[in-house]
Amino acid sequence: MTGPRIPIESGMDDSWREEAACNDMGPEYFYADKDSPEYEFAKIVCGSCAVRAECLDFALVTREKFGIWGGYDERERGRMIRRRQVSAL
């Protein structure tokens, strides 16, 4: 997703990363503690990102375990996944 992040060998199309608002930001923002200013700043950046939906979808599909993707941290994405699983029943 972001430039500094570790490339993911998922085989999915990740060309959307080129338009990521966080391309010039370090990973410390997206893996920061929830109560930190970095965490809040990352959320703000995601809120204005043109590829937010693609980023979130990528993280959900690949089950990213850590970090903020598409404006949602791992706990928030976990809740989304559980809701989707329940509604699919």
Ligand code: SF4
């Ligand atoms: S939504 Fe956030 S984490 Fe994802 S590409 Fe955009 S700025 Fe980066």
